[in-house]
Amino acid sequence: MPEKLITAPEGVKPSRLYVWGVLLALMLLNALNYVDRQILAVLVVPIKAELELSNMQIGLLSGFAFATFYALFGIPIAWLADRGNRVWLLSGCLAVWSGMTALCGTAQSFGQMFLFRIGVGVGEAGCSPAAQSLISDYVPRERRAIALSFYALGIPAGSFIGLAVGGFIAQNYGWRAAFMTVGLPGLAIAILMPLLLREPRRSAVEKEAPPPVMETLRGLMRSRAYMHTMATGSLTSVLNFGSGYFLGFFFNVVHGRSLAETGLQLAVVMGLGWAIGIGLGGVLADRAQKVHPSGLGRVPAWALLIGLPFALAGYFVEDGNIAMVLLLFPTALNSFFFGPGYAIVQGVATARTRAMSLAIFMLVANLIGIGLGPAFVGGLTDLLSNHFLGADFAVRCATDAASPATACHAAEVAARRWALALTSLLSLWAAFHLFRAARALPSEMVH
Numbered sequence: 118m119p120e121k122l123i124t125a126p127e128g129v130k131p132s133r134l135y136v137w138g139v140l141l142a143l144m145l146l147n148a149l150n151y152v153d154r155q156i157l158a159v160l161v162v163p164i165k166a167e168l169e170l171s172n173m174q175i176g177l178l179s180g181f182a183f184a185t186f187y188a189l190f191g192i193p194i195a196w197l198a199d200r201g202n203r204v205w206l207l208s209g210c211l212a213v214w215s216g217m218t219a220l221c222g223t224a225q226s227f228g229q230m231f232l233f234r235i236g237v238g239v240g241e242a243g244c245s246p247a248a249q250s251l252i253s254d255y256v257p258r259e260r261r262a263i264a265l266s267f268y269a270l271g272i273p274a275g276s277f278i279g280l281a282v283g284g285f286i287a288q289n290y291g292w293r294a295a296f297m298t299v300g301l302p303g304l305a306i307a308i309l310m311p312l313l314l315r316e317p318r319r320s321a322v323e324k325e326a327p328p329p330v331m332e333t334l335r336g337l338m339r340s341r342a343y344m345h346t347m348a349t350g351s352l353t354s355v356l357n358f359g360s361g362y363f364l365g366f367f368f369n370v371v372h373g374r375s376l377a378e379t380g381l382q383l384a385v386v387m388g389l390g391w392a393i394g395i396g397l398g399g400v401l402a403d404r405a406q407k408v409h410p411s412g413l414g415r416v417p418a419w420a421l422l423i424g425l426p427f428a429l430a431g432y433f434v435e436d437g438n439i440a441m442v443l444l445l446f447p448t449a450l451n452s453f454f455f456g457p458g459y460a461i462v463q464g465v466a467t468a469r470t471r472a473m474s475l476a477i478f479m480l481v482a483n484l485i486g487i488g489l490g491p492a493f494v495g496g497l498t499d500l501l502s503n504h505f506l507g508a509d510f511a512v513r514c515a516t517d518a519a520s521p522a523t524a525c526h527a528a529e530v531a532a533r534r535w536a537l538a539l540t541s542l543l544s545l546w547a548a549f550h551l552f553r554a555a556r557a558l559p560s561e562m563v564h
Contacts, residue, residue: 147271214240215303266399277388284380354486
């Protein structure tokens with residue numbers, strides 16, 4: 118980590134150790150973010166059964182309820198982050214999303230669960246804009262992809278814990294206990310956070326009032342690199358999160374895994390896959406941009422293309438363990454985008470609009486990717502179930518779909534395979550936008 122820092126915390130001598138400490142703390146905060154966010158992926162099977170939900174409703178809970186308010190509240194929270202104390206802001210947001218996650222364990226209907234998931238989204242909206250703004254204050258451009266990739270390692274760490282622990286607790290104590298177990302500790306950590314982190318001292322330039330939101334938006338819209346990167350972020354969110362929420366059904370229904378086994382397989386595919394991809398993507402992208410600035414975009418673009426054949430094979434192979442291994446590759450390769458993508462967003466923004474530039478990016482990417490992605494995959498699954506059965510799946514298969522000997526089960530298996538496989542083709546579209554962003558980087562990266 119670089120010795121030369123952009124800012125220094127009051128009363129603390131700038132050092133590599135201090136920067137690593139800040140990065141580690143924010144990475145762990147991001148992990149808590151994804152524990153509470155991803156646990157739903159392994160709990161959808163018992164929740165769907167107890168609350169009698171459709172695939173579309175599961176998609177709305179997994180995506181729309183969370184992502185819409187996550188994205189919308191990111192704008193006002195980013196406005197505060199660019200002007201106020203980001204550490205206190207992060208502490209408050211952590212308390213909100215942790216409390217709402219615990220309340221999910223008390224839901225008695227779709228409506229109640231929908232409202233609690235909205236609360237999780239509102240709380241988590243403040244995490245990345247404020248945290249990444251802090252990181253960008255400390256780390257210069259030539260090392261920022263690695264630093265932001267390290268922060269993004271909280272995604273696989275949190276996902277692994279949420280999926281593995283959530284599956285185990287749900288198997289033994291029920292899905293309600295799983296929500297409460299991962300939600301309540303965050304309330305205590307929120308109290309400790311202001312004691313562990315301090316807001317860095319802003320430079321003279323950074324103390325100037327940030328421009329209005331619309332002025333920031335107009336400036337970002339003139340950046341080809343930013344707009345194409347935002348398009349890629351939207352599409353990769355569908356790949357990483359939209360499809361991810363239905364991988365639990367894939368291993369449970371298609372390969373006959375129990376809840377605990379499903380949680381473990383999801384933890385391996387998503388946790389390990391994201392960890393490998395995020396870490397490797399940041400390192401390779403930073404090395405590539407030293408040769409040419411476009412390397413920051415080209416590395417993750419090629420990774421998206423290479424991962425597609427593995428995804429198609431993983432969804433159609435008959436052995437569940439082989440499927441798990443194959444799906445590790447596209448999960449890792451699609452995750453190359455995290456660090457470099459965030460670095461592009463921070464690099465084309467000015468010093469006083471970093472949080473807002475990320476919030477706008479996440480508004481669009483999350484509304485499309487996480488908000489509509491799970492609903493798209495769920496709706497496509499319902500449509501294909503009707504197609505493969507040749508009748509209304511919901512009416513015909515209300516009671517016998519779970520039995521492997523029935524036509525209903527066969528139709529559901531085929532539908533889940535094809536829905537995920539067709540969704541994986543979005544990687545071609547995402548790679549196209551990232552190659553276009555790469556072409557604009559040499560002239561648009563300002564810091």
